[in-house]
Amino acid sequence: MHFISRVALLPFAVLGSLLADAQCDRWQQRVKYDMRVELDVHSHRFTGSSQLTYTNNSPDTLHEVFFHLYFNAFRPGSEMDVRSRTITDPDSRVGDRIVHLTKSEMGGSAVDHMTQKGKAVVLTPLGTVLRAVLADPLLPGRTTTLAYGFYGQVPVQIRRSGRDNAEGVAYTMTQWYPKLAEYDARGWHADPYVAREFFGVWGDFDVTLTLDSSFTVAATGVLQNPEQIGHGYPVGRKGLKPDKDAGDKLTWHFHAKNVHDFAWAADKDFVHTMEQVPDGPMLHFFRKNDPALKEAWEQFPAYMVKSFLFMNEHFGTYPWPQFSFVQGGDGGMEYPMLTMITGKRRLGSLVGVSVHESVHSWYYGLLASNEGRYAWMDEGFTEYAGAQVMKHLFNNDADPYAGAISGYKALVESGKYEPPSIHADHFRTNAAYSTAAYSFGELFVFQLGAVIGEKTLAKGMLRYFDACKFKHPEPIDFERVMEKQSGVELDWYFDEWINTTRKLDYAITEVLQVGEKLRITLANKGDQLMPVDLRITQRDGRTIQYHIPLSLMRGGKPAGSEANAFSTLATWQWTDPTYTFTMDGSLKDIAEITIDPLQRTADLDRENDRVELPEGAGGFVRP
Numbered sequence: 328m329h330f331i332s333r334v335a336l337l338p339f340a341v342l343g344s345l346l347a348d349a350q351c352d353r354w355q356q357r358v359k360y361d362m363r364v365e366l367d368v369h370s371h372r373f374t375g376s377s378q379l380t381y382t383n384n385s386p387d388t389l390h391e392v393f394f395h396l397y398f399n400a401f402r403p404g405s406e407m408d409v410r411s412r413t414i415t416d417p418d419s420r421v422g423d424r425i426v427h428l429t430k431s432e433m434g435g436s437a438v439d440h441m442t443q444k445g446k447a448v449v450l451t452p453l454g455t456v457l458r459a460v461l462a463d464p465l466l467p468g469r470t471t472t473l474a475y476g477f478y479g480q481v482p483v484q485i486r487r488s489g490r491d492n493a494e495g496v497a498y499t500m501t502q503w504y505p506k507l508a509e510y511d512a513r514g515w516h517a518d519p520y521v522a523r524e525f526f527g528v529w530g531d532f533d534v535t536l537t538l539d540s541s542f543t544v545a546a547t548g549v550l551q552n553p554e555q556i557g558h559g560y561p562v563g564r565k566g567l568k569p570d571k572d573a574g575d576k577l578t579w580h581f582h583a584k585n586v587h588d589f590a591w592a593a594d595k596d597f598v599h600t601m602e603q604v605p606d607g608p609m610l611h612f613f614r615k616n617d618p619a620l621k622e623a624w625e626q627f628p629a630y631m632v633k634s635f636l637f638m639n640e641h642f643g644t645y646p647w648p649q650f651s652f653v654q655g656g657d658g659g660m661e662y663p664m665l666t667m668i669t670g671k672r673r674l675g676s677l678v679g680v681s682v683h684e685s686v687h688s689w690y691y692g693l694l695a696s697n698e699g700r701y702a703w704m705d706e707g708f709t710e711y712a713g714a715q716v717m718k719h720l721f722n723n724d725a726d727p728y729a730g731a732i733s734g735y736k737a738l739v740e741s742g743k744y745e746p747p748s749i750h751a752d753h754f755r756t757n758a759a760y761s762t763a764a765y766s767f768g769e770l771f772v773f774q775l776g777a778v779i780g781e782k783t784l785a786k787g788m789l790r791y792f793d794a795c796k797f798k799h800p801e802p803i804d805f806e807r808v809m810e811k812q813s814g815v816e817l818d819w820y821f822d823e824w825i826n827t828t829r830k831l832d833y834a835i836t837e838v839l840q841v842g843e844k845l846r847i848t849l850a851n852k853g854d855q856l857m858p859v860d861l862r863i864t865q866r867d868g869r870t871i872q873y874h875i876p877l878s879l880m881r882g883g884k885p886a887g888s889e890a891n892a893f894s895t896l897a898t899w900q901w902t903d904p905t906y907t908f909t910m911d912g913s914l915k916d917i918a919e920i921t922i923d924p925l926q927r928t929a930d931l932d933r934e935n936d937r938v939e940l941p942e943g944a945g946g947f948v949r950p
C-alpha cells in the first residue's frame with residue numbers, strides 16, 4: 328500500500344519539475360535582527376543590543392558562525408590600511424590616511440557578550456571578522472537566536488562610512504553594526520574588509536536608533552513612529568504633531584523587510600522632502616540646508632521618478648515601499664532602500680550618480696550576487712541598465728556603451744587587465760578591479776545582445792530578474808536564463824569571456840569578384856570567440872546585413888530578434904581561422920563592408936573590421 332502510493336505520486340513530481348522554471352533554485356539562509364542602538368553624538372560612540380534570529384536552510388550542520396566588524400578596518404595596520412598603502416594605484420580617498428588616525432579618529436566595532444539559549448557563545452575577534460563558536464550546533468532547517476551586546480566608535484570619514492564627511496554631513500552609518508556573514512553552497516564568506524565588495528544574508532531588520540533630538544535620521548526601512556518624529560516625515564494620522572516633549576533624545580524606529588543590510592545617516596541640518604513614484608515607492612530626499620544645493624536638488628526628484636518608472640517597466644518591479652537619496656558618504660554608494668551620495672553637484676552629475684546608485688537596487692539590492700566573487704554582475708549590470716535610463720532621461724544620440732568598450736580596451740592595452748573571475752579583493756590593481764567590475768560587466772551584457780539579439784536580451788533581463796531575485800544568482804544562473812530565452816548554447820561565451828583575458832579581433836581579409844559572385848573572406852586574428860555581424864553598404868546607400876553564428880551556439884539569433892533585419896549565413900566552425908562566403912553581386916556596386924557595424928563587441932582592432940572599396944577597385948586583399 329505504502330509502495331503503491333509513492334509510485335502514484337511520481338508523475339506529479341515529474342510534471343512539477345518540468346513546469347517550474349528551476350533557475351536560481353538555491354537555498355537561502357535567513358536572518359531577523361532586532362537591534363536597539365544608542366549613539367552619543369559627543370564621543371561618536373554607540374552601544375547596542377541585538378537579538379539575531381538565524382535560520383539555517385542549508386543542508387549542513389553549523390558549529391560556528393561569522394560576523395563582519397567593518398569599522399575595525401579603520402585602524403592602523405588593518406588589512407584595508409596595509410592594502411591601501413601597498414597597492415600601486417591606491418584610492419585617493421584612503422591612501423595612507425588610516426595609519427595616521429589618532430585614537431579618537433579611528434573606528435572600532437566589538438561584540439561584548441553573546442549567548443545562545445542562555446549559554447555562552449565563544450567569540451574570537453579576527454580584525455574585521457568575528458568568529459562565534461555556537462553553544463549548540465545549528466541543524467539543517469533549524470532556527471536559533473543569538474543575543475549580544477555590541478559597541479563601536481564611528482571613524483572619521485575615510486571611505487564610505489564615518490563622521491563629518493567632506494560636505495559636513497555628521498554621520499554616514501554604513502557597514503556599522505556586527506553583520507552576520509553569508510553562508511551558501513560555497514560555505515562561509517567571512518571576507519576581511521579591504522574596502523571593496525559586500526555580500527549579506529536576506530532578512531528583516533527591526534532597528535531603533537536613539538540620539539540627540541536635533542538630528543534628522545535617514546535609514547533603510549520604513550519609519551514606524553513618524554508621529555513622534557516629524558523631521559519632514561509624514562505624521563500619519565491627521566492632527567498628530569511631532570512629540571514636543573521628546574527631551575534631548577529621540578528614538579527612531581525603522582523596519583525593513585527582505586533586505587540584506589541596514590544603513591543610516593544623521594545630520595542636524597538635513598532638509599527632507601518626498602516624491603511619489605506612481606504605482607511605485609515613495610522617494611525620500613535628504614540634503615544639507617545649503618542654498619548652493621537648492622536648485623539642483625529641487626529639480627532632481629522628477630528625474631528619479633522617471634528613472635524608477637523606466638526600471639520597473641524594463642528591468643523588473645521594485646518591491647519595497649520607499650527609497651531614499653541621502654547626502655552622505657564620499658561619492659555614491661548603494662544600500663538597501665537607500666543610497667549615500669555626495670550632494671554638491673550640478674544637476675547632470677547629481678542625476679547621473681543617483682541613477683547608478685538607485686539602479687543598484689535591482690542588481691545589488693534584489694538579485695544580490697556575491698559581489699566579492701562576481702562584482703561584474705552587480706556593477707556591470709547596474710551600468711548596463713543605468714546607461715539605458717540615462718538615454719531615456721536625456722534623450723541623447725550618443726552610444727550609451729561606448730565608454731565601457733573604451734575603458735576595457737584601455738586597460739587591455741596597458742597590459743593590466745585580469746580575468747573578471749578573480750575575487751574583487753584580489754586584483755593586483757584598483758584599475759583592473761574596476762575595469763572588470765564596471766566596464767567588462769557592462770560590455771558582457773550588451774555584447775550578449777549581438778549574440779542572441781537585442782530584443783531577446785531585453786526579455787532575458789526581465790526573466791533573469793523574476794527568476795533570480797532574492798536568490799544571490801551566480802554566472803551559471805544568468806547563463807541558463809539567457810540560454811532558455813534564446814535557445815542558443817552560451818557555454819563558450821560565459822567560459823571564455825569571464826575566465827580568461829583572451830582578445831577579440833575579427834578582420835575582413837579578402838573581397839573579390841569571382842564570375843557573377845562576390846567572395847568575402849573573414850579571419851579570426853585574435854584568440855577570443857564571437858559570432859559575426861556584417862554590413863554591406865552599396866553605392867546607392869542601401870545596406871545588406873548578415874549574421875554568421877558560431878558552431879558552438881547550436882543555433883543563432885532568429886530573424887526579428889533585432890531592430891535591423893538580417894540574413895543568417897552558414898555557421899563558422901569555431902576551430903577555423905578563416906571563413907569564406909559568396910553572394911550575388913558586383914564589386915562596382917559595393918562601397919563598404921563592416922564587421923560589427925553597431926560596435927557592440929569588444930573587438931580590439933577596429934581598423935581591420937572595415938573595408939572601403941573605391942569606385943573602380945578590382946577587389947581587396949589585406950596584406
Ligand SMILES: [Zn+2]
Pocket residue numbers: 683684687706709
Ligand atoms: Zn556601483
